[in-house]
Each structure stands twice: as C-alpha cells, then as structure tokens.
Amino acid sequence: MSVEPETSPEMSTAEVCDAGYQALAAAFPGLETSVFRGQRRVVVPAASLAEAMRQLHQAGFDLLVDVSCVDYLEYRGATSRYGLVYLLANTRTNERLTVRCFVDDPEPTVPSMVPLWPSANWLEREAWDLFGIRFTGHPDLRRLVMPEEFTAHPLRKDYPLQGRGERHNFPVISREQS
C-alpha cells in the first residue's frame, strides 16, 4: 500500500479485509486514499465515479449503506464545495469502504447509483432535496422530505437554521381545491 495512514488502535481490521479496495486501486491508480479509525476512505473524481462504483459493485460490495452529502462551504481548507459520501459494505466479508466524490457549485452533478444499488433511490432523492445535488440517470428525482413547492436546499450551509418567511411561499389550499 502506498499510503501512510494515521496510527489508530483499530487499524489492523482495515488491513485484514481490504480486497475490494485493492481491486479498485489496481484499476484506478493514483486515487487519493486514507485510513481513519480503521476505516478505509477513497476519493474518486466525479468523472470516473460511475465506472469505479461499477467495479466496486462487482468486487462484492453488495450493500450500499448510505449516500449522503457534506457542504464544505465553511470548512477550513476545503477546495470543493460538496462532498458526496457513499458508504459501501460487503455482506460476505464485512469489508467497508467509504467513497467520497467532490463536486462544485453551478451544477453539482454526479451519476446515479440506482442501476447498481436500488437502495440509492431514496437516498439520492434526499441528497437532491436537502443539498441540490443532481443525479443523472435517476428514475424519479423528486424531493423526499421537503414539500414539492419548496425552492431551497435546506442542509446547505448558506441556509439559516432559524428565520421566518419560508412558510409564506407555500400555497394555501382551501377545502374546495383539495
């Protein structure tokens, strides 16, 4: 391995089952990777995300645990604004891998993972809803928790925690209209 990970007591577990990651590293040399508290993380550029995830799916990562997003707007030293986080797991070997992919503002877009893992469906809808990340190839990219009429993406760092006014944007539906 080319990386010098941080020393941590749980590191050995990451060394043991690393097969899926090794397969990815062989196919995509030069990926930025690190280990923290025994967790293997790898950064994949958005351009090769689809291909890399397909390889990981074939390498045995059959469970997509989570798709989430981090807005690095106020994060010290961050170069990209959004970081997508894919948590993968292999249910046979219990290997875990965190795939991160950075995208930037005008049109943050990544390929959808629904064709590989159907579980990505709602998770990606949530990331679209709360962060405004577009997932190309998603079959049904609607808002998940916020109402359809909502215009903002509330988990972005430039959306305030408190404030008034948002409710006035909602249409009032009378009993006759409903």
Next chain:
Amino acid sequence: MSIATSEPLSQSADPATASRSEEYLWTLNFGPQHPATHTTLRLVLKLEGERVVDAMPEMGYLHSGFEKIGEHLSFNQYVTVTDRMNYISPMANNVAWHHAVEKLLGIELTPRCVYIRTIVAELARISDHLLCNGAVGLDTGAFTFFLYAFQQREMIYDIFETLCGARFTNSYTRVGGLSQDITPLVVEKIRAFLKTFPKTLADMERLLTRNRIFVDRTKGVGVLSKADATARGATGPIARASGVTRDLRKDEPYLAYNDFEFDVPCATAGDCYARYLVRMDEMRESLRILSQAVENIPAGPVDVGIDQRIARPDKKQVYSTIEGTISHFELSMSNRGFEVPCEESYAAIEAPNGELGFYLVGDGNETAYRARCRPPSVLHFALFPHLIRGHTLSDIVAVLGSLNIIAAELDR
C-alpha cells in the same frame, strides 16, 4: 393535490375504456392520519378492486431538520434530539449517537460503561420489538397480544425511569460515559424483568404464533427475497427474515457483544410472518445477553478519566481535586471543551430496526460540522411499494407493521 384523480368509479362502468388504459384504477389516499400507520406518513395507492397495483409512499410530514440541528448543538446536547428520532427505542439512538461521536474522537470507554450501554441497548431492542410485533398483532386483529406486549414495555420504562429519571426520552449517554451510574435497584428490576418476561413471551407466542387468523394474514404476504433485501438496503430483522445473516453485533462487534454468548435468529421466507418470528426470537436472544451482562457488570468508574478531559467529573472530584476543578472549568467554558479532530468517520450499531449509524464530520469544534444520520426506516419504507404490489388493501397494515416504520426516524 396529486392524488385527486377524476371519477374513477364512473369510468370503470364503461368496459371499453377500462380495458385500454389504467383509468379504471381507483386511487386511494392512505394517511397521513390513519390509525394503522401509527405515525404520520402517507401512501397513495392505486387499486384495482381490492388489489394494490402500485403504491407511492410519501414522507416528510414530521421533518424537523434533525441533521441541521446537529450542526448547531454540541455532541452532548444533541443526544436529546436523538431521543426523538426513533422514539420507540430512544436508548438505542443514544448509544448509536455517542458510539459515533466516540469513534470520531477516538475514546476508549470504561468496561463498566460498555456493559451498561450494552444492557440498555438490549432493553431497548426488546421494547422496540414488543411494540412492533404488538402493533402487527393489533393491526391484524389481535388486540390482547398488543396489551400483553405493552404491559412488558411498561416494565422496561420503569427500569429506564429508575436508571436515568426519564421514561421515554432518556438522553442517557454522554460523551465518554453516562449521565448516571447503574444502581443496585436497577439491577434488581432488570433481574425481576428477566424472571417474568420469558413467561409473558411464551404466553404471547401461544396467543399468536400459531393463531390461524394471524398466520393466514401474514404468511406469504410482503415477500422480500434475499437478493432484494441486500440490494435495496434492508438491514436488521427485516434483512434477517429474508436470509441475510448480517448482524453488526456479530460482524463488527462493538460495545461488549464479544463477551456474550448469543445467536442471531434468521429466517428464509422473507414474509411478514418470518419478520414476526425473527423479532420474537431476537427478544429471546436479547434476554440471554441481558442475563449474562447484568450478572457481570465490571466495577469501576463509568466515565473516562479526568486526564482525558472528555467527561465532566463528578462533584466530589470537582470540589476535592485540582484536576477535577480544572477539568470541570475547561469543559464548562464555551471556548474550551474537548478537542475534536478535523476528520470524518462513520460508526453504526445494530439498532432494533437495523443499521443505525451516524456519519460525523468534525471541524475542531465541540459541534459536528455535519451530523448525518443513517436511519434504517428510510430504506425500509422505500421497500414498501415493492412488497405490497399484488396484495390486497387489508395486507397493507400487515406489511407496514412488519416493516416497523417510525415516521420520526424516517423524516428526521
């Protein structure tokens, strides 16, 4: 708005149009307020007669921005919010949250704390499964079963009340420790529970497991295959009822689960009945864990030492030692607190519903930069249209109940 289709019945009277398009389908709005959803969620159903052709789950009615709040509350404060996620088993959420925080901070808990957390997590599992199976029984007509289950839940509430003062929203854990130590009275109550609960569990099994009506209503309903379970992200008892053997307590042992002897109940049928059986058996395994844990609680402190500057020292230490005073002062000052690495980590526990994890991004502050919650309910609710297609309207309550959808956890 989107559900208002035009006069479905009058069109179905005309056979010519009915055969050509789907217009004869009846659209039914199920929820958001419905006695069988138990929580606030909505299903838009497409029905052909009594058969469900398609279902569109809608969520967000209880969305209260828990993840946004997580970016503004400190690691210790946020535990009160986790109580309100899956309010059926808040203890498990508390444990999951601080498990993730401690992974980010790299804290090694004391053995006593580890055992107590294991005990409360297993009690939470029992109480969650009791309510879930009880609600399935209730929705399929077994009201007595539900009352038997709730009676036992009350006993667990009593244990929690004695333990930490709160019955429902416990907020029991702290970074690096617990809000209170376990007392002999709590141990007594848990022992009493361990003695009485197997009897009630046996009664409950006798009431429902071979009940003809219940079996007919749940067997073969909402079948989830093993491949689908993994591909669609099911975890916990729902995945295990479909033949997936994954259980984080065994596969990635956390807390004290390595010390105990227990089995992971699995089934292969993947239907509502299998999910019911898996939950019933999991309660029995939880009892096994509890009976081993409660007799072997290690002595010693519950919080990590003063030298780590993580957990607030108790009053005796504050007033009688200089280290305690300094530590208390440092932890109380808003501009001090403990050090958090500028890193990201994910940690999950096997919550009663499945894999409950938190992805935390630390930026040096005592507040998470991002506190992502990975709730099992979202992925399970997404399964629902897949499971219900082709079944009848009356099967909805059985499937919905066996998925154990908790809307507060769903929406966060």
